[in-house]
Amino acid sequence: MAEESVAASRGDSEPEADSSPAAVLRSLHRWHQKRARAAEKIRRAQRTCELRRQAITEKEQQLEQARQQLKELRRQIDLKEIDQKTKEQRIAELTRRLHECKTNREYALLLSERKAQEAAAGRLEDELLELMEREDQLKARLDELKRELEQVRQEVAQFEAETSEKIAQYEQALKQAEQELARVEQQIPKSPPELRETYQRLVRQKGADAIATVEEREDLTFVCLGCYSTLPPQIGMQLHAGEWVLCSSCGRLLYLDR
Numbered sequence: 001m002a003e004e005s006v007a008a009s010r011g012d013s014e015p016e017a018d019s020s021p022a023a024v025l026r027s028l029h030r031w032h033q034k035r036a037r038a039a040e041k042i043r044r045a046q047r048t049c050e051l052r053r054q055a056i057t058e059k060e061q062q063l064e065q066a067r068q069q070l071k072e073l074r075r076q077i078d079l080k081e082i083d084q085k086t087k088e089q090r091i092a093e094l095t096r097r098l099h100e101c102k103t104n105r106e107y108a109l110l111l112s113e114r115k116a117q118e119a120a121a122g123r124l125e126d127e128l129l130e131l132m133e134r135e136d137q138l139k140a141r142l143d144e145l146k147r148e149l150e151q152v153r154q155e156v157a158q159f160e161a162e163t164s165e166k167i168a169q170y171e172q173a174l175k176q177a178e179q180e181l182a183r184v185e186q187q188i189p190k191s192p193p194e195l196r197e198t199y200q201r202l203v204r205q206k207g208a209d210a211i212a213t214v215e216e217r218e219d220l221t222f223v224c225l226g227c228y229s230t231l232p233p234q235i236g237m238q239l240h241a242g243e244w245v246l247c248s249s250c251g252r253l254l255y256l257d258r
């Protein structure tokens with residue numbers, strides 16, 4: 001990005017000795033362009049900051065998602081642990097009843113249920129181990145995300161500090177351009193009143209493109225560099241006579257390119 005040094009453009013702020021339309025328009029054109037460039041730089045810098053801040057939001061969302069996953073995993077583990085405890089109690093109860101049972105049939109039934117409960121408890125144990133392993137991994141990921149978020153926050157803070165310095169410079173350049181415009185605009189003749197009105201309307205509509213240079217070619221044709229139309233010879237004569245002229249094609253205020 002080309003740095004527009006405010007100090008370097010100071011030389012332009014000296015009062016114009018030449019108040020011809022060409023000199024006034026040239027100066028206005030330049031200051032409008034500087035103002036537009038400064039405004040664009042401010043807009044871009046602010047946009048870049050916004051985009052950087054989005055990286056924080058994204059990381060925060062990832063972190064929140066991981067927290068929710070961890071919470072859900074914990075809930076599943078808690079449920080399975082309750083389930084496991086219930087099964088262990090049941091197995092203990094079945095074991096106790098096996099010692100007390102009177103008939104072979106009852107013994108066989110109790111034994112069969114205990115076997116089933118033990119098998120289920122074994123599967124539960126495996127599932128729990130797997131869930132706990134996933135919980136450990138997720139906890140590690142969560143810590144990693146926290147570190148990453150902290151890093152992104154620091155980077156963005158640093159970037160914003162640097163950018164706000166630049167923005168302050170651009171704002172200074174913008175302010176200077178506006179002051180200079182206000183000063184040079186005083187040199188636009190007050191009569192006819194339509195002249196200032198036209199200028200103001202064009203600036204509102206087109207900004208820096210309210211004004212265009214005219215190139216006088218070797219074949220004596222005049223070309224508006226705003227719309228690249230060849231202008232009628234009459235306009236060329238008016239420009240040479242030092243008159244205020246609008247492009248017959250695009251309506252911009254014209255001045256001869258020296």
Ligand SMILES: [Zn+2]
Nearest residue numbers: 224227247250
């Ligand atoms: Zn034009």
